[in-house]
Amino acid sequence: xxxxxxxxxxxxxxxxTELAKEESNEITVIDTNQQILSDLQDRLDLRTICGNGSxxxxxxxxxxxDADMLIALTNSDEINMIACQIASSLFHTPTKIARIRSPExxxxxxxxxxxxxPVDVMISPESLVTDYIYHLIEHPSALQVLDFAEGRAQLVAxxxxxxxxxxxxxxxxxxxxxxxxxxxxxAIFREGQSIQPSADCVIEAGDEVFxxxxxxxxxKVISEMRKLDKPNKRIMxxxxxxxxxQLAARMEHDYQVKVIEAYPARARELSAxxxxxxxxxxxxxxxxxxxxxxxxxxxxxxxxxNDDEANILSSMLAKRMGARKVMSLINRPAYVxxxxxxxxxxxxxxxxxxxGALLAHIRRGDVVAxxxxxxxxxxxxxxxxxxxxxxxxxxxxxIEEIKLPEGARISAIVRGDEVIIAHHDTVIESExxxxxxxxxxxxxxxxxxxxxxxxxxF
Amino acid sequence: xxxxxxxxxxxxxxxxxxCTLLPPIATGLIYGDGAVLPFVxxxxxxxxxxxLLYLPVRKHRNELRLRDGFLVVVxxxxxxxxxxxxxxxxxxxxxxxxxxxxFESISGITTTGAxxxxxxxELPHSLLLYRQELQWLGxxxxxxxxxxxxxxxxxxxxxxxxxxxxxxxxxxxxxxxxTETAKxxxxxxxxxxxxxxxxxxxxxxxxxxxxxxxxxxxxxxxFSTHDASIGYFDSTAIQFVAIVFMxxxxxxxxxxxxxxxxxxxxxxxxDAEFRTYILVLFVVSIVTVGYLQLTKTFDSTAESVIxxxxxxxxxxxxxxxTTADYYTWPGFLPxxxxxxxxxxxxxxxTGGGIKVIRILLLVKQGxxxxxxxxHPNAQFAVKIGxxxxxxxxxxxxxxxxxxxxxxxALMILMLMATGLDQETAFSAVAACLNNLGPGLGEVGRNFAxxxxxxxxxxxxxxLLGRLEIxxxxxxxxxxxxxx
Numbered sequence: 001x002x003x004x005x006x007x008x009x010x011x012x013x014x015x016x017t018e019l020a021k022e023e024s025n026e027i028t029v030i031d032t033n034q035q036i037l038s039d040l041q042d043r044l045d046l047r048t049i050c051g052n053g054s055x056x057x058x059x060x061x062x063x064x065x066d067a068d069m070l071i072a073l074t075n076s077d078e079i080n081m082i083a084c085q086i087a088s089s090l091f092h093t094p095t096k097i098a099r100i101r102s103p104e105x106x107x108x109x110x111x112x113x114x115x116x117x118p119v120d121v122m123i124s125p126e127s128l129v130t131d132y133i134y135h136l137i138e139h140p141s142a143l144q145v146l147d148f149a150e151g152r153a154q155l156v157a158x159x160x161x162x163x164x165x166x167x168x169x170x171x172x173x174x175x176x177x178x179x180x181x182x183x184x185x186x187a188i189f190r191e192g193q194s195i196q197p198s199a200d201c202v203i204e205a206g207d208e209v210f211x212x213x214x215x216x217x218x219x220k221v222i223s224e225m226r227k228l229d230k231p232n233k234r235i236m237x238x239x240x241x242x243x244x245x246q247l248a249a250r251m252e253h254d255y256q257v258k259v260i261e262a263y264p265a266r267a268r269e270l271s272a273x274x275x276x277x278x279x280x281x282x283x284x285x286x287x288x289x290x291x292x293x294x295x296x297x298x299x300x301x302x303x304x305x306n307d308d309e310a311n312i313l314s315s316m317l318a319k320r321m322g323a324r325k326v327m328s329l330i331n332r333p334a335y336v337x338x339x340x341x342x343x344x345x346x347x348x349x350x351x352x353x354x355x356g357a358l359l360a361h362i363r364r365g366d367v368v369a370x371x372x373x374x375x376x377x378x379x380x381x382x383x384x385x386x387x388x389x390x391x392x393x394x395x396x397x398x399i400e401e402i403k404l405p406e407g408a409r410i411s412a413i414v415r416g417d418e419v420i421i422a423h424h425d426t427v428i429e430s431e432x433x434x435x436x437x438x439x440x441x442x443x444x445x446x447x448x449x450x451x452x453x454x455x456x457x458f
Numbered sequence: 459x460x461x462x463x464x465x466x467x468x469x470x471x472x473x474x475x476x477c478t479l480l481p482p483i484a485t486g487l488i489y490g491d492g493a494v495l496p497f498v499x500x501x502x503x504x505x506x507x508x509x510l511l512y513l514p515v516r517k518h519r520n521e522l523r524l525r526d527g528f529l530v531v532v533x534x535x536x537x538x539x540x541x542x543x544x545x546x547x548x549x550x551x552x553x554x555x556x557x558x559x560x561f562e563s564i565s566g567i568t569t570t571g572a573x574x575x576x577x578x579x580e581l582p583h584s585l586l587l588y589r590q591e592l593q594w595l596g597x598x599x600x601x602x603x604x605x606x607x608x609x610x611x612x613x614x615x616x617x618x619x620x621x622x623x624x625x626x627x628x629x630x631x632x633x634x635x636x637t638e639t640a641k642x643x644x645x646x647x648x649x650x651x652x653x654x655x656x657x658x659x660x661x662x663x664x665x666x667x668x669x670x671x672x673x674x675x676x677x678x679x680x681f682s683t684h685d686a687s688i689g690y691f692d693s694t695a696i697q698f699v700a701i702v703f704m705x706x707x708x709x710x711x712x713x714x715x716x717x718x719x720x721x722x723x724x725x726x727x728x729d730a731e732f733r734t735y736i737l738v739l740f741v742v743s744i745v746t747v748g749y750l751q752l753t754k755t756f757d758s759t760a761e762s763v764i765x766x767x768x769x770x771x772x773x774x775x776x777x778x779x780t781t782a783d784y785y786t787w788p789g790f791l792p793x794x795x796x797x798x799x800x801x802x803x804x805x806x807x808t809g810g811g812i813k814v815i816r817i818l819l820l821v822k823q824g825x826x827x828x829x830x831x832x833h834p835n836a837q838f839a840v841k842i843g844x845x846x847x848x849x850x851x852x853x854x855x856x857x858x859x860x861x862x863x864x865x866x867a868l869m870i871l872m873l874m875a876t877g878l879d880q881e882t883a884f885s886a887v888a889a890c891l892n893n894l895g896p897g898l899g900e901v902g903r904n905f906a907x908x909x910x911x912x913x914x915x916x917x918x919x920x921l922l923g924r925l926e927i928x929x930x931x932x933x934x935x936x937x938x939x940x941x
Contacts (some may be wrong), residue, residue: 261837264837267837268837268839270837271836271837271838271839271846272839272841272845272846275841275844278829278833278836278838279836279837279838280833280835280836280837281835281836281837282835289835292833292834292835293833293835
């Protein structure tokens with residue numbers, strides 16, 4: 001695929017890195033900063049062009065005429081939109097993806113229609129991360145919550161404790177405990193090592209268990225692994241930037257929210273924007289401030305500033321001072337492994353969250369979501385099956401009959417509103433959302449092919 | 459300061475205001491009540507003095523500046539208030555004195571509705587209509603009218619407009635052009651008046667009474683064509699009509715405008731000031747009716763409800779109609795009602811008082827101070843609806859509040875110095891500064907019995923109240939006059 005990427009910032013670079021790994025892609029990156037481009041070119045096999053990405057001449061130079069896709073990821077919503085417009089009007093680029101952050105634009109569905117501003121897919125990293133954290137706060141015991149089929153099925157990661165019903169038992173006994181509730185354990189981590197979740201596998205205290213189930217059954221299933229935590233009520237957010245502000249606005253009516261913001265101007269803005277949330281002006285790593293605001297009775301402390309080190313340190317401090325659960329936004333992948341499950345309960349990597357959503361749109365064969373599991377152990381893929389038994393490699397076949405690549409497993413199917421946990425004799429129908437797990441990232445392309453429809457379908 | 463430009467505008471405004479004497483003349487001719495002459499004399503006097511002001515300086519067509527605006531507004535209201543007493547004085551009814559004529563005129567034009575005339579029922583129709591008309595013109599503001607009909611005021615119109623319209627935030631225009639905004643306001647005003655007239659008429663008033671009372675209802679004035687005010691009609695239907703239209707006129711006209719343009723009631727529901735306004739009147743009504751019922755002031759529950767409600771709305775919106783002698787009501791009720799009149803109507807309405815939005819801001823500011831004590835590091839915004847108010851507005855409201863009470867305290871002392879008792883002094887100041895009308899004690903029914911000095915002090919209080927204190931007070935600051 002011929003892909004043009006505008007903007008080589010954090011998200012842009014990561015997307016370029018991911019895409020360049022696949023040999024079938026030809027990638028051109030446009031940015032105004034030559035330094036970043038040079039670094040990128042040294043590292044990866046791609047072309048870079050320095051300049052303003054919304055200029056038609058520059059897009060032409062980048063090969064917009066025969067590009068299959070434009071991904072506009074610059075800092076500016078407006079540049080991203082106009083670049084998509086130009087790509088569509090002058091170069092007829094088939095697929096246009098833009099990063100749009102401002103809720104002002106996102107709230108108007110008619111705006112991005114083909115005849116007005118032709119953007120096929122909008123990516124808003126802030127909203128994605130906000131959703132991600134919101135889910136974690138909704139499910140107090142979960143370490144990770146991923147949505148499939150618009151939230152009908154969810155993948156949840158929990159840490160198993162002695163007080164869980166299933167702990168110390170073989171996995172096959174789950175059916176006895178959970179009457180009428182179907183779930184599937186997708187992965188288990190023990191002391192940093194991945195374990196194949198076979199039927200006779202015994203769950204031990206301290207394991208991280210990933211399971212998939214219908215949304216409404218999640219709390220019941222969590223209680224198999226551990227005693228359910230009390231629902232979260234008091235939340236403290238450190239950092240009131242885009243993510244902190246959005247999150248506070250979304251939670252303030254259901255939770256008691258406090259936001260700590262260091263810049264007076266932004267704090268005033270936040271206090272004008274928020275209704276019942278309390279905006280505190282100060283340093284999140286100041287123990288006196290935390291004490292004053294009852295850190296010891298906080299259910300969740302969330303560090304959401306731009307600064308990894310500050311996030312980690314303030315989270316550690318909050319944990320030490322008595323916050324029940326601490327989460328931290330961490331950009332550098334190296335830090336994530338360093339701190340997670342040790343000093344900090346949950347490390348959130350905004351890139352992983354964003355890239356997953358973005359890559360899903362780049363995948364062919366109706367792949368709707370690609371999520372990286374915690375610790376990057378596996379990929380969860382959601383794909384839609386189309387066609388019939390002759391044109392498709394999956395439709396009309398039972399799970400056993402499908403030739404999956406090595407290390408891939410089909411875990412569940414979402415058919416309409418129903419979530420079906422896959423068994424060896426389950427038959428896949430057309431329009432099913434199929435949820436797979438994949439331990440080897442390189443096999444994603446094979447999964448894509450599996451879900452592509454043969455020529456006869458059209 | 460541009461004295462010649464100010465004189466020109468003042469002359470123009472005088473010319474315009476002389477026209478307001480024509481309807482009473484027509485009324486006098488229709489009813490043949492023999493009181494036409496004083497109006498003709500006053501008309502000629504105003505017209506001539508307007509011309510004398512205007513003609514020599516008519517070439518000075520500079521734009522008005524901010525300071526000129528204040529001066530024009532204050533001068534005009536003062537001159538108009540005094541000149542408005544002319545026909546009343548010339549009519550020689552009941553040998554009325556100059557003081558009383560001016561008091562009556564200013565009370566009319568500031569929509570206060572306090573009267574010094576006893577035996578209103580015997581006055582000629584022309585004079586009755588004139589008093590009501592004064593209130594009607596003063597309600598929306600005669601300068602707003604001038605801005606609407608005299609396009610040559612141009613940009614300077616905004617300065618005048620700002621100095622005259624009530625409320626803490628005055629830069630919100632309904633339409634991009636100030637002239638159109640003024641017109642829109644007057645159309646709504648006119649529409650409300652006509653609706654009110656028809657409703658009164660349908661409820662059983664004579665056409666003349668319906669018109670007269672619609673003028674003073676929509677202007678939140680309180681003048682009546684009878685000594686017994688609305689009580690004269692002794693009709694629940696009329697009381698009900700009055701309640702509805704007093705309530706409507708106490709709402710910000712900008713909301714009426716938006717609601718009318720969008721053909722929906724949503725703007726009302728969304729407006730925090732409107733909700734507070736209704737809430738305050740509702741709570742006070744319940745307290746009042748409950749207490750009236752408890753003390754068995756009225757014979758039946760129905761009477762308690764309608765009288766209580768009517769009086770709360772009438773005093774709360776600062777109209778000042780009476781049906782019962784509310785000043786003889788038991789216990790704390792009369793003082794409670796006077797306190798409510800301090801809150802008054804919404805900003806941008808014809809009501810007086812401090813205005814609901816300011817009270818709302820003060821309460822929210824108070825709550826903020828409380829929360830600040832608990833969270834010393836927190837940032838709190840004072841919000842009206844979903845919008846945070848700028849600190850500047852809150853400071854201005856505090857300043858206004860302080861000035862309002864300082865002035866009323868000072869005036870109470872001055873009135874007591876002239877020999878009034880404390881209750882009368884307090885209620886007279888409250889009634890005049892809030893543009894309410896009737897007070898308690900000696901001034902419960904009318905202001906006829908108090909001394910002349912007190913009347914002049916109260917005239918100033920009424921003007922201060924109508925022009926929201928600072929517009930008038932700024933003229934007394936040295937900074938205003940410095941070049």
